[in-house]
Amino acid sequence: MSTDNPTDWAGMAASIQRLFRNTVVAVSGALSRRDGQVGLAVSGLAYFLLYLTGLRHLGLGPVGYEVSVVSNPLTRTFRQVGPFQWEPIALVVAGPVELLVAPLNMFLGAVLALLVGLNLAVSVVAWRGPAACRLGPGAGAVSGLPGLLSGFACCGPTILLVIGVQASAGLLSLFQWLLPLTVVALFGTLLWVGSRVETA
Template identity: 80%
Template sequence: MSTDSTPSEPGIAARIEGLLRRTAIALRGALTRNDGRVTLGVTGLSYFLSYLVGLRHLGFGQPGYEISVVSNPLTRAFRQVGPFQWEPVALVVAGPVELLVAPLNILLGGVLATLVGLNLAVSVVAWRGPSACRLGPGAGAAAGLPGLLSGFACCGPTVLLVVGVQASAGILSLFQWLLPITVVALLGTLLWVGNRVETGDVGSTYY
């Protein structure tokens, strides 16, 4: 007597592992191309600098050379001065460039810049050569959208001041929530792109 057996569906852990593996394939496919690497470098660096400018931690002043550090820098580096903003602990002046060094702000800006760069790198490669990431061209547009949100979250209050808009407390509180929403959107888009990767032909060309 024989019994029919049906293959069991993969568990949650297996599905997550597969999703992460496919996402890694999409990222590797994008970053093995020159246009993907250039997009990551240019957009990541541009966003990072814009992030520091938006925080008013990077700017221009009188030319000079100086490095000054506050007292108790390790303690003050963890002191928050606003939502997702921490106190600078050093000032670096190199020529006309002035940089306020806040380690946690720099770390957060670097993470955001990397996520934005990766999203846009996949976006560009999926648009120019979908087969490189084994994606459809439609994935490219979706991967680029969170980058716009992240830029607005970083520099929104500064933009309001530049155009002369009086920001109410409600508007400013909105920007406080845009940053974590942006991180979730950037990670979510990368995983969504990974879910669209065809893994049947793992040995296909990435170039």
């Protein structure tokens, strides 16, 4: 099939448009149900907290109350300390909870948490009531898989330290670069779910 033919390009554009439209149908169908909303909220919040904990920006310490901000916070907000990691600009202590505030890290974590939550919400609804999303029941397990695996993107090095593995620099770099692959996988799974929506 020649891609120089305008008809081919029009057909491809129509297919992509239909795929995105079907994905919206699947996601909106999942979020119209109580179990889908709970799945999104619980898994999204859990992942966001896990992400911050994996970066060591969220933890427990002595009980206290404090808010401190670094000098030149706007400049230091954009200062990278590693691939897809930025410098914290504030410390918030509320009781035993200590939070290092790095706006770009938190934004990235929130985007990932939303993608994970949407995948797992669709997974739950596709398993419990596939007709709600106009999906086949087989979509459930696959749509949830990247959401479960994506935790390694934020806490791979922490997991290695906990189990006592001597990680080489190359292995640690691999974990750091899993982040963009995770985003692609989560988007790809949502689009795959969209390809299984019955439009009739």
